[in-house]
Amino acid sequence: MKMTSIKMKRKLDELFESDAWRVSFNRDKDVYRIEWKDTKQGVSINIPNVIAKYERRGDTALEELQFHVSESLKMMHEDHQLEGQEKQIYPVIRATSFPKKTKAGTRLVYSEHTAETNIYYALDLGTTYQLIDEKMIEEQGWSFERLKEISTFNIRSLSVSPKKDTVADNDFNFIATQDGYDASRILNEAFLEEMKANALGEVVVAVPHQDVLIVADIKNEAGYDILAQMTMKFFAEGRVPITSLPFIYEDKHLEPVFILAKNKPKE
Template identity: 65%
Template structure:
């Protein structure tokens, strides 16, 4: 069937409505919102993105969205502590356009990363996680530096074993474990240095969405075109998009690049 925003909003109403939440469809912005009646905290969904995934995956795309929303709403309505949960705190990469404040007006804890990305912090809860805000940090008496140190340590303990593919004499490596922190491996300097040391050409890195880290050993100009197309495709399909721009990794720094078709990228 042909899916429209109106049809999708009605489906979500049937799947998500209950007495404790309020749902609404904004025709002008083409968005759907679900929020708790009491706290007003909730989630806003951009419907065209979901429709695009529905066109690719069918009803599975809606099932995945409903599961994600229900879990996120449950987490939003519960109280959590950081003390005793240190081993479950991880960094997550987000676009600089990602909201830095919760719907209730509480600022999230974050750290600048690149011109395209920021580092937020998550308390892992098994099936999902909750982004850590300043109110939770203040309640625990923790500093941003402490949360960053703990999250970084835990991230470095995650396995970083990429799958390899060689295309047009360029080597591409992918980490996609679906553990929620694939893109976070971009923060593992030791891993990137290891990949850089073994690269035959120029090393590029991409985090198009949360659930993948792409590392490219670019050995000819065709490699840049392939990386650009690949990054854009992953960016369009990701559940939590980050950036369609890859980065050149040099001297332990990440520099965003614009890849021009059939040309070497401009920094």
């Protein structure tokens, strides 16, 4: 029997039963909401999406939903301290279109990186992380420079073990540890300089989504086309997409490049 929105609502009522939370269901929009009774901060869930996942994966899909929603709600209700948590602060790369404020309207702390990307700052909480906003650093009495310095040090301390794939004489190095900071390793200048020192061709870097960094040693024109196709595919499939444009790395500078336009087939 086909799962209806009302039946799914009843399942969600059981999953999110708590004295501290209030649940509601908007029939017109097919949206289910769980929020804290005291702050009214919460999470909205699109019921048709949940039904589609449930029909594919059964109760496993609902267990995952319960975990992620509960983690999100827990984060909203915690007062996180930066002091004493210095080793848990990391930079995260996001597209320039990424929101500059939290849903509550507080400005997020970020710095400009390239024409395509900005750097945000995150407090790692284990299974997830919280983006740091201006209110947090003001309350802690931190300066932006201190936050930037600590996060940069921490990203350099993460291991970098690329897996190499050679296609048409071009080397493609992939960093995909799934720790949430793969794309952030583009800020590890020592690593990029090492790759540059060992490259035979042009070093081109890509961060199509949060969970991968590609550093390519491009030795011929075919390499550009391969990287362009690869980057577009990763970008389309990424959980947190960043940019489909790769960057030429030259003189410690990243310059976005429209590869397909640059390398049209010769007549």
